[in-house]
Amino acid sequence: MGTSPADKTVPPEGGGTFHRGKILIITLAAALGGLLFGFDTSVINGAVNSIQSDFSLGSAAVGITVAITLIGCAIGAWFAGQLADVWGRKPVMVLAASLFVISSIGSAYAFAVWDLMSWRIIGGLAIGIASVIAPAYIGEMAPARIRGGLSSLQQLAITLGIFLALLSDAGLARAAGGAGNQLWWGMPAWRWMLLVGVIPAVVYGVLSLTIPESPHFLIRKGRNRDALAVIRRVTGSVDPDQRLKEIEESLENERHSTYRDLRGPAFGLQPILWIGIGMAAFQQLVGINAIFYYSTTLWESVGFSQRDSFTTSVITATINVLLTFVAIFFVDKVGRKRLLLVGSAGMFVGLIAAAISFSQATGSGDSVSLPAPWGPIALVGANLFVIFFAATWGPVMWVVLGEVFPNKIRGLALGIATAFNWIFNFIVTLLFPIMSAAVGLGYVYAGFAFFAVLSFWFVKALLPEVSGLELEDKNKLVRHKKPLTT
Template sequence: MTTHAHGGAFPNDDPVPHDPTPHGTAARSAHRRVYAATTAAALGGLLFGFDTSVINGAVNSIQSTFTLDPAVLGFTVAITLLGCAVGAWFAGQLADVWGRRPVMVLGACLFVASSIGSGVAFAVWDLMAWRVIGGLAIGIASVIAPAYIGEIAPARLRGGLSSLQQLAITLGIFLALLSDAALARTAGGAGNELWWGLPAWRWMLLVGVIPAVVYGVLSLRIPESPQFLIRAGRNEEALAVIRNVTGAADPDQRFKDIEESIEHERRSTYRDLRGHALGLAPILWIGIGMAAFQQLVGINAIFYYSTTLWQSVGFSQQDSFTTSVITASINVALTFVAIFFVDRVGRKKLLLAGSIGMFAGLVAAAVSFAQASGSGNSITLPAPWGAIALVGANLFVVSFAATWGPVMWVVLGEVFPNKMRGLALGVATAFNWIFNFLVTLLFPVMSAAVGLGFVYAGFAFFAALSFWFVKALLPEVSRLELEDKTKLSRR
């Protein structure tokens, strides 16, 4: 069999001659290639962060343009997440049949269509439909990126490289809020006309075409996963990727390890997810729990509604945009902490520390908002509670960004055995989107019904539960190759 073009890191690259010395030129070249491939795959996270947050600056204008009550507005914002859940559910199955790269390209195409359709939507139901299509794209990207990175990255680098997914998510959030602020400032307000007779809020949605095209182009230039290539019988291509991209010290042995693990496993079906723990495999429940807690602490309530939230407590619209961008900047910066420490400290320790920090920040925000007076968009916080709320919210974001934000995706990408990885990752990620949907949908309704103080207290409760969950149930699997985890799971 002749090695196909995509056996190298990029389509037009010739395979690098094998250097048996792990620290030789070939190894250094492999490091560059694995960094390039994982960075390109992780850009799916940028779409994830961009699309789920770009609505932030458009929320008030969408509400006034289509005359929406709070419940319909919440559903309009949250409906993308239902598409995300569906996309995530099926992404693993598509990736096992088509390969990782084609599914990434499909996600990019869907996202381009969604950005254009959302930007020119003529009615709220039309906007909802396009946001569901965008959700399908994001759900696909959210599953494929950690699965691909987990398979292509060597064990010693996998934690940091997997964290690139969350870094891309935070960059997407930051770029979305930054573009929202810039467009609103240029137009003099999100509802004001900008270019070609379209208001600024429509341009906020249209600009999503740019990251989608970049992601699609780069997806065409990365190598296929060696696990998929071996399953497809494309052994020479798989060996070329292992040798030239993953940087394995003994490529032939790594190939044999993957081949052996796959030989013991037929193509997975949903039967493989069954087990003795309430009908499911215990490891799947752990993945679902991690995915659920990442959303139940309320991170996306801040990023989807932060501009509206800060306006409601007395910030001007421009100051609210600026505060949201600052929060997103903190989110990006602290993700580097996780990238640096995740392979040094370990997954569990970072998650436990993050739960403590999130709890403290959320309690501060809950107590602060409990002092609020007024209702709806006309609440005020007496001094010094406005400042304390801002500090608490940012402490929460700092703690989340350095731990639960990236590390949850690292865990999901590596904790499942080969036998169930594609399906299990899809199911767990679908639950992440379902809980994201519930939090996003219910946040404006619950805030109006019981007040922000009680809502943030609820988030703090789940932050406390997340500490117990990780301490009691999550195994530490740092520095094990994926095939080693498969062997452990069979014991």
């Protein structure tokens, strides 16, 4: 009996075999946490105008309502690594799924804006937890030579979540004749948009129960026999016993790690932690979520009809999904730094085109429009930005955070860096409608372009390259004070 391509075994670095099908399935199950991440943070897109109308909100209140989820995300991310070290990776994934179900139901039936905000904070806790646990788990399970591609599946799941959220929003709005119109059982379409989030959350929770626990956690808890079985069954290491010993040695000091271990000479923190925080911050400061949280409202604000705005948002989300495959295929071949540098340059070009176009807007209030040819140029510029982000900074930032820290501080550092990603996400999301109303979209997009330039310098000057190294190999390099850059 023959085997399918997905079932064949493949030689890893130095010989031996790992089961491609098993590691791919395990990675996909863990990466579905990213789908919740993308779905929940973007599903609000189609509901924003209706929420503003139903609860009589101003621009600042709208910004807070959309962005408040991200406070929960930052809190969840901060503590996720510590919870995972105590409970295990799988139970924490199930916790995230459960919180997300509760949040989706509560948000759909919210009776006041403060009630909606409360449920969205709970959803943020779930997303923050999932955003840390997925790259950490994948980084611990994946063989080094394909770790970048497998880690990029986290971002693919995020982009799929964004796509499904916007597609769902568009379908429900079209079925009801508008997001604010009643759909089924007396509930307006925008409430159904929020309720649909129960489906991916349940799928994620069920799949999380089927995957093996991380060998790093099992070893930390003294379950070496179970860890050895996972190493043999999933990673196909050349010498499973030696691999077990290497992980054991690398975790010895981590058992006693505290926040004190993060201290260093660079403004009180270790330089590698500042690099992680910088990567997390720049991924948000280029403005990607201004497009995905407000894209429907944004295109309506410059003259697109509501139907065309929903369609445009779905097209942008589709591009985001498809271009993520570029990173999956090339991140291990080309390297993290090179992809990020190309991404920064491409994002700058797209953002400048959008900034110039939006600066040409005419009219005010509900009569704002982009005269020819600036409407199509703005659309091309925004989507060019999404293309380069999706192929580079979107997935590669998560790859870097999942692998760049040495094991001694890895759990704490990953949680802190991810928390900063959510903090800057919150800042951008909160300020976008306020700044757009105050100074105009042209200046806002010019600001995003400025941060794209800074991100290029940051990567070129500071980011280490650790492609192809096992997590334990990085610890050896750090101990011997060898450079991590290529």
